[in-house]
Amino acid sequence: MAQVLKVLVVDDVETMRKVTAGQLASLGYGPIDMAGDGAEAWRMLERKRYDLVISDWNMPAMTGIALLQQMRASPRHIHTPFIMITAEAERTRIEAAIASGVSDLLVKPYTAGRLATSVQRAISHRAPEPAPGAQSAAMPAPPHAAAAGPVHLPPLAPPPPTLLLVDDTADNLHVLANVFKGVYRIKAAHNGEKALALCCSDTPPDLVLLDVMMPDMDGFEVARRMRQHPNAENVPIIFVTALTSDAARTEGMTLGAVDFVTKPIDPFQLKLRVANFMRYVELRRQLQADYDNMLAMARLRDDVEAMTRHDLKGPLAGAIGILQALIDAGDLDRRQGEQLRLAEQAMLQVTDMVNLSTELYKIETGKYLLRPEPLPISDVLRRVVETARASYAGKQLVIAVDTDFDVGTDPPVGLGDAMLTYSLLNNLIKNACEAAPERSRVSATLYAGSPLRIEIINKSVIPEQIRPRFFDKFVTGGRAGGTGLGTYSARLLARAQHGDVAFAVDDEAQTTTLIVTLPAAPPVLPA
Numbered sequence: 001m002a003q004v005l006k007v008l009v010v011d012d013v014e015t016m017r018k019v020t021a022g023q024l025a026s027l028g029y030g031p032i033d034m035a036g037d038g039a040e041a042w043r044m045l046e047r048k049r050y051d052l053v054i055s056d057w058n059m060p061a062m063t064g065i066a067l068l069q070q071m072r073a074s075p076r077h078i079h080t081p082f083i084m085i086t087a088e089a090e091r092t093r094i095e096a097a098i099a100s101g102v103s104d105l106l107v108k109p110y111t112a113g114r115l116a117t118s119v120q121r122a123i124s125h126r127a128p129e130p131a132p133g134a135q136s137a138a139m140p141a142p143p144h145a146a147a148a149g150p151v152h153l154p155p156l157a158p159p160p161p162t163l164l165l166v167d168d169t170a171d172n173l174h175v176l177a178n179v180f181k182g183v184y185r186i187k188a189a190h191n192g193e194k195a196l197a198l199c200c201s202d203t204p205p206d207l208v209l210l211d212v213m214m215p216d217m218d219g220f221e222v223a224r225r226m227r228q229h230p231n232a233e234n235v236p237i238i239f240v241t242a243l244t245s246d247a248a249r250t251e252g253m254t255l256g257a258v259d260f261v262t263k264p265i266d267p268f269q270l271k272l273r274v275a276n277f278m279r280y281v282e283l284r285r286q287l288q289a290d291y292d293n294m295l296a297m298a299r300l301r302d303d304v305e306a307m308t309r310h311d312l313k314g315p316l317a318g319a320i321g322i323l324q325a326l327i328d329a330g331d332l333d334r335r336q337g338e339q340l341r342l343a344e345q346a347m348l349q350v351t352d353m354v355n356l357s358t359e360l361y362k363i364e365t366g367k368y369l370l371r372p373e374p375l376p377i378s379d380v381l382r383r384v385v386e387t388a389r390a391s392y393a394g395k396q397l398v399i400a401v402d403t404d405f406d407v408g409t410d411p412p413v414g415l416g417d418a419m420l421t422y423s424l425l426n427n428l429i430k431n432a433c434e435a436a437p438e439r440s441r442v443s444a445t446l447y448a449g450s451p452l453r454i455e456i457i458n459k460s461v462i463p464e465q466i467r468p469r470f471f472d473k474f475v476t477g478g479r480a481g482g483t484g485l486g487t488y489s490a491r492l493l494a495r496a497q498h499g500d501v502a503f504a505v506d507d508e509a510q511t512t513t514l515i516v517t518l519p520a521a522p523p524v525l526p527a
Contacts, residue, residue, distance in 0.1 A: 207236050208235060425454070436460060
């Protein structure tokens with residue numbers, strides 16, 4: 001039964017486009033459009049919405065992976081199912097496709113049945129939604145978390161390859177079946193018509209042992225018709241025949257035979273020949289199974305991250321909001337206030353760790369989708385500084401918050417994600433406090449404007465040898481226990497919000513200034 005599924009097939013080889021489109025049509029999907037490369041496909045995607053994109057990997061103008069990445073960077077196409085067709089065996093390239101948000105991977109050559117499985121998997125899977133936007137000013141609590149989706153477990157190992165035996169003599173079929181019994185899944189056909197039907201089905205065999213001399217439809221005619229059908233055109237054939245002439249062998253090879261065995265057969269040699277070829281079949285099948293497992297494990301990781309985000313970050317943010325409300329109420333004695341601030345600091349640190357573990361990966365792989373909301377930067381900055389004062393009390397630092405906007409005016413409001421902003425400011429102020437000498441001053445100054453600017457200044461300078469790589473991953477100044485992720489993650493978190501982080505070093509004054517820019521929220525117009 002036909003079902004409406006608007007599909008875009010992308011391949012630079014016209015024959016392959018038509019074969020894939022024909023297979024989809026035979027499965028009842030449509031309407032189907034076709035594009036010759038990624039660039040043409042992108043132009044079509046800009047004009048029209050599709051329910052599924054099926055693309056080859058290697059194409060001129062724009063490759064399949066470039067098309068996938070461009071789609072995932074677009075809010076309009078970020079969730080459109082995408083099947084990548086590939087013959088790639090390089091694991092790192094497949095990992096790149098998975099990280100870029102591919103819905104399914106299809107290894108060439110494939111059957112209509114395998115394509116149907118891939119389509120169903122692709123359209124049934126939807127990438128987890130990004131974390132909801134802020135609700136409270138300093139540390140937002142997401143709305144009631146939606147239940148996490150089903151856990152995706154890796155598929156089982158593939159079954160043994162299927163061997164089709166074709167011969168019009170029952171005794172010959174019996175002998176061949178005994179030779180391969182217990183090694184492969186066996187199918188048998190006693191005439192060409194039945195053999196052709198099995199080969200052209202949605203589950204064709206992996207290899208055919210095909211007799212040539214048969215009534216009604218001989219083996220050569222079976223092979224000729226197989227090569228005209230999309231499900232059977234890539235099925236390998238070993239001809240088994242009493243014909244020994246060069247002309248017969250040439251005709252068989254012309255029809256795509258991978259081997260030619262003469263009767264009477266030597267069961268031991270035939271078994272070796274089939275086993276040798278089946279190794280190539282098994283490698284291709286294992287390649288598909290490996291890609292399926294890699295994709296399943298990536299989805300399992302996404303499921304775990306979604307559960308972490310919903311089941312851990314939500315309650316944490318809610319508890320932080322309650323603590324902050326109690327602290328801001330101002331009706332606590334000194335000891336109670338200190339205890340609540342300690343609890344708040346601990347929860348903020350845990351939230352920061354969870355935030356980085358779940359969101360940083362998405363930002364690195366281009367899967368993060370920002371949902372900006374108005375954000376009182378001064379409140380977030382104040383919370384971070386209060387946490388730093390408690391954490392670095394032993395160094396006797398003076399950690400100050402300054403502002404550069406007119407007294408009596410409303411504090412500047414940023415536009416971004418409160419949790420990301422907290423994490424990036426926390427990392428930078430922590431970095432400044434760790435680098436600062438004891439009994440020195442660390443200042444964080446907020447400047448109004450568009451964009452908003454925050455300057456964090458501390459005594460001591462960044463070592464000259466690491467300045468060109470200061471924001472690179474795992475770069476440290478030799479500090480014991482340093483991970484080299486603080487400034488790296490801070491810049492990523494800022495850029496994910498359309499801001500940035502830079503630094504300036506004054507060697508004469510022996511100071512380092514970290515400069516954060518973030519978008520300012522548009523002014524609220526009077527009603």
